[in-house]
Amino acid sequence: MPKTIGFIGLGIMGKPMAKHLINAGYPLVVYNRTASKAQELVAMGARQVSSPKEVAENSEIIITMVADSPEVEQVILGPAGVIEGVRSGSIMVDMSSISPIVTQNIAAELAKKNVAMLDAPVSGGEVGAIQATLSIMVGGDEAVFGEIKPVLDKMGKSVVRVGTVGAGGFTKLSNQIIVAAALQAISEALVLAQKAGVDLLLVYDAIKGGMAGGRTLDMKASKMAERNFEPGFKMDLHIKDLKNALQAGKALGVPLPSTGLIHELFSACSAQGKGQNDHSVIFTLIEQMAGLNR
Numbered sequence: 001m002p003k004t005i006g007f008i009g010l011g012i013m014g015k016p017m018a019k020h021l022i023n024a025g026y027p028l029v030v031y032n033r034t035a036s037k038a039q040e041l042v043a044m045g046a047r048q049v050s051s052p053k054e055v056a057e058n059s060e061i062i063i064t065m066v067a068d069s070p071e072v073e074q075v076i077l078g079p080a081g082v083i084e085g086v087r088s089g090s091i092m093v094d095m096s097s098i099s100p101i102v103t104q105n106i107a108a109e110l111a112k113k114n115v116a117m118l119d120a121p122v123s124g125g126e127v128g129a130i131q132a133t134l135s136i137m138v139g140g141d142e143a144v145f146g147e148i149k150p151v152l153d154k155m156g157k158s159v160v161r162v163g164t165v166g167a168g169g170f171t172k173l174s175n176q177i178i179v180a181a182a183l184q185a186i187s188e189a190l191v192l193a194q195k196a197g198v199d200l201l202l203v204y205d206a207i208k209g210g211m212a213g214g215r216t217l218d219m220k221a222s223k224m225a226e227r228n229f230e231p232g233f234k235m236d237l238h239i240k241d242l243k244n245a246l247q248a249g250k251a252l253g254v255p256l257p258s259t260g261l262i263h264e265l266f267s268a269c270s271a272q273g274k275g276q277n278d279h280s281v282i283f284t285l286i287e288q289m290a291g292l293n294r
Contacts, residue, residue: 002026005151006059008052008075008082009096010037012231013122014065016129017095017155022046024154029058052076056085061151062092068240069098076106088114091144093152095136097121097176097237099244100169101251103139107165116144117165120152121172123179125219125232133157137175139167173248176241180262180279182216187283190224191290200225220280229277229284236275239266 002025007018010032018041022028028046030038031054038048049055052075056062062082066072072094076082082092092110094103100119107117118140128134134156138145145161152159162171189212193203204221207213223229242263249256269275269285287293 003060004029004058006030006055006062007046007065008032008055008063009065010041011065011067012126012234013129015041016126017063017065017134018046019044020132020154021151026151026154029055031055051080052082053080053085056082056087056090060087060090061148062086062090064092064094064096066096067237068096069102069244072096072098073102073106077109083109083113086110086113086115090115091148092117093120093148094118095120095122097172097241097244098169099247100139100166100173101248103169104166107140116141118144118148119165119168120148121168122156123172123175124156127219127232129155135175136160137162137168137171139163139169139171140165169244170248173241173245176238177245177256177259179216180238180242180266181258182214183220183279183282184262184265186217186220187224187280187286190221190283191286191292194287195290195292220278223278223280224283227284229274229281231276231278233279234276235266235270235279235281238279239263239270239275242266 004027005021006029008031018028022044030041030046030048031052032038042048064072064075066075092115103119110117118138120136120138122134122136124134132155135158136152136156138161149159162168190200194200208217242259245259246256266282269282274281
């Protein structure tokens with residue numbers, strides 16, 4: 001019989017990920033701070049409980065998918081948290097995008113209870129979560145990874161162990177630096193074309209097959225051209241990831257000058273009230289800077 005999985009965090013990413021596990025036949029115990037977000041999963045057969053502690057008490061594998069380091073610390077180590085109910089031999093999998101330093105500290109606390117931890121952040125946004133095509137980068141013990149990989153395979157198309165616990169988080173931060181830089185470059189390029197009077201969709205069609213082509217361009221150019229900034233990945237979440245990258249860079253003595261600049265530009269966009277829009281909304285800030293106020 002499949003092991004019971006506990007899932008904490010049923011937001012824009014967590015809910016569709018949890019659905020895939022139910023559809024794959026895993027018994028699921030769920031918790032979300034806003035309880036109503038669990039209703040659809042309960043209708044599909046999940047059992048809803050009232051605290052992360054209860055999730056841990058009733059699960060052999062516990063997955064967290066929440067916003068940032070403080071939230072992960074709260075649901076795992078805080079009052080009525082996972083650590084208060086977790087059983088020896090259970091496996092903790094944090095799929096949030098947080099500071100890998102925090103991940104390593106949490107893993108050390110869980111180890112005292114004979115609980116293994118993997119960090120397994122994802123890339124692919126809401127679309128990837130819905131379609132189960134996420135890229136999942138995993139840090140942790142190789143044997144534990146082998147045990148958990150069939151579960152992760154239900155939520156992603158690429159599941160790669162990149163090293164010991166924390167390595168998944170460092171890999172995700174590297175990913176987010178690259179995506180942020182690509183969004184910034186695409187925005188600058190398309191605003192240049194727009195101000196020159198060139199059709200942006202034709203620009204995309206012309207360049208997508210060359211060296212400028214890539215997944216970020218494919219996913220975001222049409223959003224920018226059509227001014228569709230409904231969130232697939234929210235700007236404020238990307239700002240959080242860049243903040244964590246800068247903190248990691250400082251801790252490791254790695255200069256990240258471009259990342260620092262883009263973090264400031266993204267933050268300026270958020271300060272205009274656009275933090276809950278898709279991160280491609282950076283396009284509008286570059287428009288304003290170019291005198292194209294729309």
